[in-house]
Amino acid sequence: MNPWFMVGLGWIFIALVMALLWLLQRKTGDAGIVDVAWGMGVGLLTLFFVWGSHEGDLVRRIMLAVLAMVWALRLSGYILWRVWTMPEDGRYQTLKEKWGTAAQSKLFWFYQLQAIGSLLFALPILIAAQGTAPLGVFDFLGIGIWLTAIVGELIADWQLARFRAQIESKGQVCREGLWYYSRHPNYFFEWLHWWAYVGLAMAAPWGWLTILGPLLMLHFILNVTGIPPTEEQALKSRGDAYREYQRTTNAFFPWPPETKQVTV
Template sequence: MNGTAWDATAWAGLAVNLGVTAATAVTVLLATFAVALRRRLHRIVDIAWGLAFGAVAAVTWLLSAGQGDDGRRLLVTAATVLWGLRLAAHIARRSRGHGEDPRYTALLDKAPGNRTRYALRTVYLGQAALVWLVSLPVQAAAYSPEPLGALAFCGIGLWALGLGFEAVGDHQLARFKADPANRGRIMDRGLWAWTRHPNYFGDSLVWWGLYLFACTAWQPALATLVSPVLMTLLLTVGSGKRLLEKHMEGRPGYAAYAARTSGFLPLPPRRGALPPHGR
């Protein structure tokens, strides 16, 4: 971070971009809402989560042409789109053939009044707002005139590590579940032996990495800090880790797994708490 101030042109361009990307996020989630109503399946909103980030990044890249540094614009856009498409594809494969997600069933069962309007307001428009807010570093980075520097390269390294954790963790879990011999068992192998949530941990690293792209001056760095902080909170105490562990806590063997395995940050399994067969 060079500590210099952004000029008025960069702020003006970003201000216009913020309005257009807000409309973009809402459009993607409204289209998803229409498909969900037609299919009577709200879980497809999870697929739209990654796609909405990709759409915001692509629109930002188009709007920022001629304003921000081309290398920074291209790299932050490609990183966001790749992350979003991988996540959307993974969730689509995982969800194929399944009914409604119990999380959405439980949420809508508590709806005060019309379930459809409640789903629109809390699930779809709520996620559109989160997409816009979390993507602030991606939008700000595209308007920075600074060429790629040390922080940007640290950012892409952190992003790559996070994407790797997320993708490998998802792949390991999918293979584990595909084996009939593992039915009813707790996944505690590979990355899952070091953290109970390698995918969520990786997701957090991705967004801290993207945040570093916006740290070309103290003003955008400070203005967009809310984004990686918010994403990390969503993954740990929001709708990610907390809800999943609440769902898993009654499963046989889960208490022992939780006792020996870090809840978020990857750490070696606690000594003396390994399963008898040494998995």
């Protein structure tokens, strides 16, 4: 199937899904459902792209489908649990307050931007699926990166959930485990995960373009939907405790606090 045709169909599909979810959040009052759909959208688009890339190596395509869907199910499942069991994410509460009476119309376009985001982050997998060579060194390197990233993110999420479950932790800052070395280890491992598809795409035509995936993800995490709104909300809820955490601990790249070098 023509890759451009698949991209067009994929965009129509994910845009419709996001429009339906926008209607759902109007009824539930919780806009955080978009975070569930973003990751699962990447996973579903991956299945479509892998299925349509008939000329690509079958083993590589199966591997891509498995890796992307395991990632999507883990991420979306974790966020869905948070949406069900916790109040609406403070980021969306802040946006609604900021947008006032225009909140719902702006949320609609925000959801559509998330649809484009899902499509963009599925494109490296579409490129990788075009590779016709059997799995090689770069592919196994990519798989190793994927395993490291998924395990790291699982540990970070578990450590944070365990901390939040303790009554005495209310209003405090998690500095346990990976959170001792980075204020956002979950974001770091999420970013690392996108390098896996770069390795798996090396045998594909234009495979080098997949490096745009982790670069784009880094931009979003550092400057747009990741660290800035998360830290703004953390400062509101934890105040001076979080300011001290900012002063002593790197935002993104893990590094011992006592030898802090990076201020990203």
